[in-house]
Amino acid sequence: MAQRIQQRSYGGPEVLELVDVPEPDPRDLAEGEVLVRVHAAGVNPVDTQTRRGGGVSGLMGGFPFTVGWDVAGTVAALGPGAGGGSNGLAVGSRVFAFSRFPEQAAAYADFAVLRESELALVPPSMSDAQAGGLPLAGLTAWQDLVDIAAVQPGQRVLIHGGGGGVGHLAVQIAHDLGAYVIATASAGKCDWVASLGADEVLDYTRVDVVAGLRNRPVDVVLDTVSGPMGPPSVACAAPGGTVIELLGVSEETKAAAQESGVNAVYHAVHPDGGQLQHLADMVAGGRLAVDVSEEYPLARAADAHRAVESGRTRGKLVLRP
Structure with a gap:
């Protein structure tokens, strides 16, 4: 049995x-x-x-x-x-x-x-x-950053929830792609998230993330928190930028994105053995933990x-x- x-x-x-x-x-x-x-x-x-x-x-x-x-x-x-x-x-x-x-x-x-x-x-x-x-978390991060956002070296990427399951992998993948990585995290996780490759880590319990990025918007936002973070994510993105929501794009977020000229998308992760093998190779090469x-x-x-x-x-x- x-x-x-x-x-x-x-x-x-x-x-x-x-x-x-x-x-x-x-x-x-x-x-x-x-x-x-x-x-x-x-x-x-x-x-x-x-x-x-x-x-x-x-x-x-x-x-x-x-x-x-x-x-x-x-x-x-x-x-x-x-x-x-x-x-x-x-x-x-x-x-x-x-x-x-x-x-x-x-x-x-x-x-x-x-x-x-x-x-x-x-x-x-x-x-x-x-x-x-x-698997699920890694493929989510990879498909969102590579397949959907097509992150390029030098682009600015904001990752909400950088200390979570998807977030901590997304920080490393974005760093490996050559992006300038900004992540949000709670106070107890900030140093750890920085050690993963984030160039900046913002303690969302103490810092107004939108105010801090208003004059230096990002090209891509990966919102692993979703829900109420949708409209603030749009506010952090530059015109023409991309906001990816893991739990769906609300009507409020859609309206904010349209007004700001931002592309707000929802992407459902799918199985892909080839992509998973690439992530395994990144782990073997010391580029992903x-x-x-x-x-x-x-x-x-x-x-x-x-x-x-x-x-x-x-x-x-x-x-x-």
Whole structure:
């Protein structure tokens, strides 16, 4: 038998329950699928939103279901057509993935069935916990800064929430792209965020960020906080600049952007094994570090959700089956 977290109703963290389930049968793997023994599963805000009935709950296929899309582990079996390629994927390979989103991937489990096209190999220097924490947050930062904003060397980039899961990776990626990086963070995280490559870190509890940037606007704003930060983000951007909102663009933000000549966009992250492998290469090359502030056993998934919902975590949280 194996174990996984599942829920039979929407609600608070208490709806998450640890249950025994049969181990997946490798004979059931479809074309291009890979069975992975999970060593770490990242915990993300979309997990908590979906648990409550928001997020992508409408795509879970009914109760019971299992949240989680970030997986790191070891290949236990290969389905038809999987493996044998140039990347050397084989049984025993260490892999990680942001898989099947926005459909159910059931990452909070001892085993997960992934698509080979969505996974990447874990570099030797990377721990299982770091690999479990990187995929969704890292791909979000990469796709927003590279695919959407097309950040260029010398551009000024403002990252709200520089101490969070997406934020701390975005700071490093923007720095690696050659941008001048300004990040907001709470007082206790400012020095750490600066050490990641931010050229300026603004303590949002003490500084009026909009006033401080009014006469020196930025080219790109990545707003990992969203919500009420939308209009202030627009106010920090130069005409022709880009504001990226992770939780959607409100009508108020749209109006402010139109008036200011700013492009305000929402981008939903998508799985991409090639991009994830590039992030893995950045980690291997010492250009990207994944901060995992706490690891929870699978049975304490509810506690991990409470921590994420507190909004006070640093970097990433992971579950360890």
